[in-house]
Amino acid sequence: MASTQQLKSRIRSVKSTKQITKAMQMVAASKMRRAQDATKGSAPYERAANELLTYLASQGVTDQHKWFVKRPVKNRLLIVIASDKGLAGAYNSNILRLYLAQLKADDASGVKNLTIAVGRKASQFVTRLKDTEVIGTYEDLPDHPEGAQFHAILNTAKDAFESGRVDAVDVLYTEFISSINQTAAVTRLFPAGFIETEVSDAVREAIYEPSIERVLDDAAYRLIGSRLFQALLDARASEHSMRMLAMKNATDNATDLVDDLTLEMNKARQSAITQELAEISGGAEAMK
Template sequence: MEMVAAAKMRKSVNAVLLSRAYSHAAWQAILNLRHRVDEGHHPLLTKRSDMKNICVVIITSNRGLCGGFNSHILLKTLKFFDKNIKNPNLKIEWIAVGKKGAEFLAKSGKNIIASFPKPETIAGTQDVSGISKIIIDGYISTQYDEIYVVYTDFVSAMLQKPRIIKLLPFEPVEDSELGSASKDTIKEEAFGEEYLFEPSPDAVIDLFLRKLINIQLYQALLESTASEHSSRMMAMRQATDAAGDMIDELTLIFNQARQAAITKEIAEIAGGKAVLENS
């Protein structure tokens, strides 16, 4: 299982590295664009002052045997929102990607509005189109005032960190690890250029924003998948090492018991011989 997980990890890591620069560049572009257009051009640019409802998309795995991959992000996520949400009347609705997350949230009594199995093979942004539609429609209709995405960020084969992104509304500094400082905070650049929109600002911004949300969800799914396979590979390696240690320990116990039995038999034979010689 370790070798299978390692093969899947390499494939997932390649996909993450290929798309990460594009994802960050797209986020940078929307942050630079955000202050050059009127918020009235699109409802996805509108920031709400009265917070009533938020939606959290959390990405976990479908299966276990991956160490603390699921428990780590789930427990830290609940702790993060309990600590940072001060309004007792604020409602949180959850979208679970991955069976383990859905099961945990259901047992915790959370309000799950949608649940998706995590794709075993990620083909493209179409894998997150259903999630994207829910959160975009919910934000435009003012059903939600903020949208968060929580996933496990792939740092290396040995290190993966839970991360949260405030996806909507778009803000310059909303990418951070749960419980620590941000690894790659994307900052706005002070470009002086003015943008010309064709055919119209509304059409361009609408298409751009929807694609950006798809890209960010897709990248989060890729990062989580690479982290999952890395965690599973390490868990299987530790299990293999532990099994080897147990085999060595049991072999030693068996050899000691066997040696004791042989010694006992030799002692009994020697004792019997001595009795016969003395009689």
């Protein structure tokens, strides 16, 4: 049995760790709430874009558009979104496992692939794989990636599809369903698609300037960008949620460990007291 002094030292160490994990849990919870609100912000915009594209598709404008044309998939670009930091439970392992499954499926189908890695964990992982061509890595993106890095990712994917270098572009990310439910998912950016919806009279009767083709270009680009943006927001919300749960579990485990160590220390102290009393009683009996 460990000495009382050793147990006291371990208890202090575990309590110090518990304070850190508790603080990280509270920070992650605060960031998750903000990220969760942000994931809902793009929904009205996407509905409006789907309505506009539904109307334009009914006019036959999307049939031969460069972003909507479907080709046999011989080359595919995968955009893998992971985190920059660890301590987020199974967040990174889930998305990287999905990435490996996609690579194996492509190999089995004879499809070549390129990769864009978003997040330090994804970058570190893909660089260790053999025969994987990485055309871009992006790290330390903010919670709202609206700047140059976001447009660099989007434009790289767009240029690769337009030039015929790839026939499809997919995003691998963690979909945020709720604070306790997140799922690794795949969504397609190119060729572009949309969800058919009811078209209002305002959209039907609108006059499109300078031309319907120009409006289609802008609407499609923004819709594709909103999907990539939504994937990044979902991934960040999922990361904060899983980190919050991981730190909560760590805090709970630290509490249980402190209780166990305290009980062990009390037993050790009681044993020492009992031993001392026995020695005193033995000495008193010997003096009689």
